Amino acid sequence: MKILSTFLFAMLALSTSNVQISFTEYTLDNGLHVILHQNRTNPIVTVSVLYHVGSKNESPKRTGFAHFFEHLMFEGSENIGRGEFFKHIQSNGGTGNAYTQQDHTYYYETLPSNQLKLALWLESERMLHARVDQKGIDTQREVVKEEKRMRYDNQPYNIAFWEEIPALLFKKHPYRFSVIGSMEDLNAAKEEDYKKFYEIFYVPNNATLTIAGNINLEEAKKWIEAYFGTIPKGKIVIPRPHVLEAPLTSExxxxxxxxxxxxxxxxxxxxxxxxxxxxxxxxxxxxxxxxxxxxxxxxxxxxxxxxxxxxxxxxxxxxxxxxxxxxxxxxxxxxxxxxxxxxxxxxxxxxxxxxxxxxxxxxxxxxxxxxxxxxxxxxxxxxxxxxxxxxxxxxxxxxxxxxxxxxxxxxxxxxxxxxxxxxxxxxxxxxxxxxxx
Amino acid sequence: MKFHYSIIFVLMFSSFIGSFAQIDRKNPPKGDPPSVIRISKPQVFRLKNGLTVLCVEDHKYPVVRLSLAFDRDPLSQGDKAGIKDIFGEMLRSGTKKHTKEQFDEEIDQMGTSLYSSFSRIYLSSLKRYFVPSLALMNEMVLEPRFDNTQEFKKLIKRSLTKLEMSEKDPEAVSARVRNKLYYGNHPYAEYASDESLKNIQLKDFRVFYEKFFGPEEAYLTFVGDITKEEAYKLAEEYFSNWKTHPISSKKYQLPLPLSAIEIDMVDLPSSTQAVINVGAPVNFKKSSPDYFSASLANRILGGGSQGRLFLNLREDKGYTYGAYSSLIPNKDIGSFRAGAQVRTEVVALAVEEFLKEIRRIKEPIEEKELTSFKNEMSGNFVLALEDPQSAARFIVEEFTESLSENFYQNYLKSLQSVTASEVTQAAKKYISDHLRVLVVGDLQKIMPSIKKMGYPVHLFDKFGQPL
The missing domain is CATH 3.30.830.10 (Metalloenzyme, LuxS/M16 peptidase-like)
Structure with missing residues (x-):
């Protein structure tokens, strides 16, 4: 009877435009926030991790670093060799990608839903002990430079939109820099920069894990605990500077x-x-x-x-x-x-x-x-x-x-x-x- | 009336995992038993005037999407190239009952989106506004006026501006020149020029409409919160009085294939990167019996971020943000294309790597590599089914591409049955040894290293005319 009435309620919700998206959410002991949305229409699942770190968290001498770092986060981990991250997704029928903006960095993959654990393994490896070697750093630096050339330096209007405007509109706030950053800054990045960035920002208490799709909620929760529960909380307080701009007074x-x-x-x-x-x-x-x-x-x-x-x-x-x-x-x-x-x-x-x-x-x-x-x-x-x-x-x-x-x-x-x-x-x-x- | 059924089968094998919460970090976890994949086959109706109608019900959200797609043979725009690009907007520039302003106002007021081009009209609306939205779309298709001088002037102006903008756009220049070199006098090679745009007159749209805008070549697809009964009733009500007209089709000659690799170059001194495009037109159809072998060959070579081109040119060499290839089926003439945007200094090196990988895809491949790409294609197919429009698209393609009746029902099976030697055979068959390498960029910097490669080099202007 209970099941029936829930079902009727769902049908009613659909007959008006009052669409509701159901979800459950909770936080693990290490601070990782988890959001689950069950939808059994199709046998697929999306797993995503949002790290609350973007280009506004960069040091002014390291513009472009957050985005560069996103590239490096596909290089591998202690258990995933260089270049294997995407291979695991692809050879199991999935797709995935990531993007970086001013305030956050977002990673996601969508797979046939029987591969949920694979996605959890990959994302937890990235959070627990990502690993990058020198070849990876050197190659991705060149790749990012090509991305900059392709999307900005070789396009009309884009430098104006993404570099000139922010620099003119903001004087102090890091929004004054473009997300892609500068080639000089990319070249200047050092070993210590990578380590620090990872230690401060790529920690469970700075991340949100969201899973949407054909999942069994109870099983999913157990696997999430198994893969992510043991990742230690970050030791450093995450800096969240409040930079206030003086109001503009003349055009x-x-x-x-x-x-x-x-x-x-x-x-x-x-x-x-x-x-x-x-x-x-x-x-x-x-x-x-x-x-x-x-x-x-x-x-x-x-x-x-x-x-x-x-x-x-x-x-x-x-x-x-x-x-x-x-x-x-x-x-x-x-x-x-x-x-x-x-x-x-x-x-x-x-x-x-x-x-x-x-x-x-x-x-x-x-x-x-x-x-x-x-x-x-x-x-x-x-x-x-x-x-x-x-x-x-x-x-x-x-x-x-x-x-x-x-x-x-x-x-x-x-x-x-x-x-x-x-x-x-x-x-x-x-x-x-x-x-x- | 046609049959209605659904086919159920199991995707990929895998072993079952027993205990919970015990994880092995060293090795990737095995998948759970796979889900059952259902591919429903919507019913298809045909109105008396030849319009094909189908409906895929999807009641998740109160939205209905409607697509009217045309399947025409390639047609020439003659000395009015560019008219096809603006035809769709002229279509919605006023109907018997509504001026353009009234029409736009009513569409937007309902939150409806409406897009119209020469080959497709697409409408997406909240369910409660679907019928009035459909009525407007119907007016546009059946009773366009083609007398809006102001809109006509705007579209020509905009086309001229776009043309001007493309002068420094290496991608646009590359595509235009490539089409010219691949297709010669075939309609696929046509491009808008100042001259052709100025040749277009307001009255041409009526002529174009009478000639090419008929129900016999059109597919009307309803997807969303609507029942089949409602959909077919609406189709009958709104489109049964759409008049048929004669369809003519013409065959076009293609340029002779190359007899050796050649490098064609276009100078664009403002470019920071060069656009490389390696390829040739090819007779490749989706209905070809070796469609799956050929598609796998292309996937392995350059279908995505695990393709050999990407792994070599980006992940190993760092020459580019992305290097890909595509083998495009077409019932008239398809094409093979591989390409990337690379920094000026490494153009010749990158071309070498493209040619190397293209040679290598014709050599035997390992079973393991093949399996991984089969899984990728299977998975992508399953992922694509999330969009209910896929089921509709599959049916339409069965007609337009002359596919075997259960092409998509058998998709996963056909894919799994491909052997490694079939992939090699298909690569040899569809990827010519004599490809055209097109480079658009700052030639002053690129030329010396390209010349050293030893291939014949030809220069072209931005419109594909030899210099």
């Missing part, structure tokens, strides 16, 4: 000469609040109002009607300590850059003065409800979202309730937040110009 205007660009572009960058701030949600809605969909304001007015830009938009990059709100445009041939800037400014001014109507707000709530569902389609996404809500919001269940936060936003909030954050004196205006050869 920073700058030019970047881009050898890869053929067409001029402009970027307007504003400093935004940290991602847990209520105003960050409001800015996310503003970003959508400006540029999500063909009926959004910048698409409709600047791109479609006035045809000043071939591509234009806005996006909020929300981070733990601050955010960056960007508006950008790549001009159409022959259009003066300042005409585009004026058109973008008109959109901001209109928001400040007139705000938006209730219908436009409902449009965004519909879109966010849809994007919530789209964003939890796959086990990899669910694992990723669960770990993020735990680490940054200390509230894993926000995966289910975040939509309420958006629903509580009013049309007045939109006006207020635009007036508070999107002012000329608080921004960087960067012209990305083709470099003449």
């Amino acid at each position: 920073v205007v700058s030019i970047y000469q881009d050898k890869n660009a053929q067409v001029p572009a402009v970027i307007l960058a504003y400093r935004a609040p940290k991602k847990t701030d209520k105003d960050a949600y409001v800015l996310k809605i503003i970003d959508r109002i400006l540029s999500s969909g063909e009926s959004s304001r910048i698409a409709k007015n600047v791109v479609n009607k006035r045809q000043l830009a071939s591509e234009a938009g806005a996006f909020l990059s929300d981070m733990e300590d601050y955010g960056i709100f960007l508006i950008y445009a790549i001009t159409n041939s022959g259009v003066p850059l300042d005409e585009v800037v004026n058109a973008l400014d008109e959109e901001i001014d209109r928001l400040k003065k007139d705000g938006i109507g209730q219908k436009e707000l409902e449009k965004q709530i519909n879109a966010l409800e849809k994007s919530f569902i789209d964003g939890n389609n796959f086990m990899e996404d669910v694992a990723h979202n669960l770990s993020n809500y735990h680490v940054y919001f200390k509230n894993t269940n926000m995966i289910n309730t975040v939509i309420n936060k958006y629903q509580s936003i009013s049309v007045e909030d939109i006006k207020r937040v635009t007036n508070r954050y999107l002012n000329n004196f608080q921004r960087v205006r960067l012209y990305n110009l083709p470099k003449s050869q």
